[in-house]
Amino acid sequence: MQTLLVGLDAACFPVIRPLFEDGELPHLETVFKDGTAGRLESQIPPWTASAWPSLYTGVNPGKHGVFDFLRFDGYDWDIVNSTDVRQRTLWEYADEAGMTSVVVNAPVTSPPPDIDGAVIPGYLASEDPQSHPTGILDDVRDAIGGYRVYARRETDERVGAEKFDDYLELSRMRGEAFRYLTDRFDPEFGFIQFQKTDAVFHDFPGDHEKVRQIYRAVDKQVGAILNECDPDTVIVASDHGMGEYEGYEFRVNQYLHEASVVKTTTEGQGVPSWFQIKDERLTESGTGESGHPVLERFAGTAASMGLTYQRGKAILETLGLAEFVGKHVPVGAVFAASDAVDFRMSQAYLRSPSELGVRLNVEGRDPDGVVSADEYEIARDEIITLLSEATTPDGMPVFEEVAEREEYIYGPYADEAVDILTIPNDFQHSLSAVVGRQFGDPEPYNHKRNGVIALAGAGVDTDAELVNAQLFDVAPTVLASLGIAPAKTMDGDVLGMLDPPEPTSYPEYTVREQTATEDDEVAQRLSDLGYLE
Structure with missing residues (x-):
């Protein structure tokens, strides 16, 4: 060798x-x-x-x-x-x-x-x-x-x-x-x-x-x-x-929602989620309805607070309920009671946290784009400025850099990527696509x-x-x-x-x-x- x-x-x-x-x-x-x-x-x-x-x-x-x-x-x-x-x-x-x-x-x-x-x-x-x-x-x-x-x-x-x-x-x-x-x-x-x-x-x-x-x-x-x-x-x-x-989980879509950039819907999850893939594949009923209004209200509140599958599963396992919920509760239908990003109506959004950035919804590029090609640069600059001003509850900047995609990503497939890259300060903060309270606790590592x-x-x-x-x-x-x-x-x-x-x-x-x-x-x-x- x-x-x-x-x-x-x-x-x-x-x-x-x-x-x-x-x-x-x-x-x-x-x-x-x-x-x-x-x-x-x-x-x-x-x-x-x-x-x-x-x-x-x-x-x-x-x-x-x-x-x-x-x-x-x-x-x-x-x-x-x-x-x-x-x-x-x-x-x-x-x-x-x-x-x-x-x-x-x-x-x-x-x-x-x-x-x-x-x-x-x-x-x-x-x-x-x-x-x-x-x-x-x-x-x-x-x-x-x-x-x-x-x-x-x-x-x-x-x-x-x-x-x-x-x-x-x-x-x-x-x-x-x-x-x-x-x-x-x-x-x-x-x-x-x-x-x-x-x-x-x-x-x-x-x-x-x-x-x-x-x-x-x-x-x-x-x-x-x-x-x-x-x-x-x-x-x-x-x-x-x-x-x-050691910082925070910053919920980008909630921040943009408060600035009227992101629109939300209760017509199901727009942002990719574990809850999208769970129903009818892990549940026995496959009905799409939980039949538990109290649970639905709880789940809506939990989702707004950032209760992801990973965290929720740990809690359910501690309580000995993971197997029961996995078999009998269509969680996607439950969480549909909460707000989620509406891709089609939003000007821009975080679609996946590990993309580390925000995608604009552009006419002619995205199926139901709302940002015209003529408005693209102006809209992107405004959102870059908006994100650059994001601060933690301690008053510190969330991001060390908010950059145009071209600073780091370029080539024949670059247009498939996000339009704005959001680099957390010293990588102490994580990003989330959840709509709800603006800050939460990040994963420990x-x-x-x-x-x-x-x-x-x-x-x-x-x-x-x-x-x-x-x-x-x-x-x-x-x-x-x-x-x-x-x-x-x-x-x-x-x-x-x-x-x-x-x-x-x-x-x-x-x-x-x-x-x-x-x-x-x-x-x-x-x-x-x-x-x-």
Whole structure:
């Protein structure tokens, strides 16, 4: 193997340095200390579904087309998949250069392209994803005694410790599957991604011992891979960082509603929500009516206060009511009693918190646009000014920057993104699409802007200073380690510790036809992590 890329979701120095100091991660620490390492600045927005495609294509979301966990067609939505990534990936560059790749657990890679090598998709794929080549997932399962993309979901009988045990088991499966495939395909390039280094913070916030155990399990697998694959060059990178949120949950649509920018309706949820996917799929009655007026009134009040599924489920489990509500109460019908954003009548709105911005409702672009093309710039400037003036209950600015989309997102697909980017102050505040009280408590841990990168091995100049590294630099740097010229269209550069090949122009990329995801189980998992409210 010439180059091994290890992806650690949400890894950052505040998390891994204490583990290095305690001797918990000997194999990863060797890469960081024997090579060169530094902070890796993520993109805006720094969320998994968009950031990993940026890392493995080397371009910003406006050029590859994935901005969030969701893609929108007018006001309708679906979960993104690999057909939404409309740029060459690292393994496609390698394939065109006559090299073999093994890719395990990379997010947004289902369905995979036809390359020389193997791809087992990761996050946002189904539990039994289409893999490449056909039948390879069955072979992996036979060889290592089972393979899953996700931890088994919680039930009333199976929570807590057993769920965490699944996290550790998944880390083992990733490593063993990768080693099996590299032994079988003998690739020049290998990419393995570990997702639970992120999920552990969402599902077990503040449990530092579980964080240690996850990282130890990952480090063990990295050590086995280094021993068996003996790569010439090792690159470790993350898509973003992770840390505590000490500010507020800012409900952007409520703020814009009070300024008459957002219009609301009680005709059902407009903003994508877990409650949209729950009815008739988890309830026994399927009638669409709860038959409990008191519960409906309670739910309307709860929704206005920001009671999302993730928080509500925790309360119901504590009370022992989660299973009953899941089977008998059509929650979407209940929450329809509360106000929600009316996409069609609003001038602008937050449609998904992890897009980190506001979309204008523009005539000719959006199905029922109310902002004319002539008014677009004026309206956008006014909303930027309005959002820039938002302050917390402590009188501090909510946002460190409210920017036109073009500041961070540009390219042929940029018009599919939000029009205004809203960057929380020091990433201490989270955003919510809920209509109700303007502020709430954020989830305890969430994404931060700075991740990490480390390089060691052949051709790595360890005396070269690693500063100002950005997410888009990872792909051209990986290609340089393989002796492949980066594309001129890439937004990043080869990091200075490797000799950079001269960038070249590649033939126009053949974009695959976009296919629907429509996977209820994946949507449920997004809601479990708080990405769907």
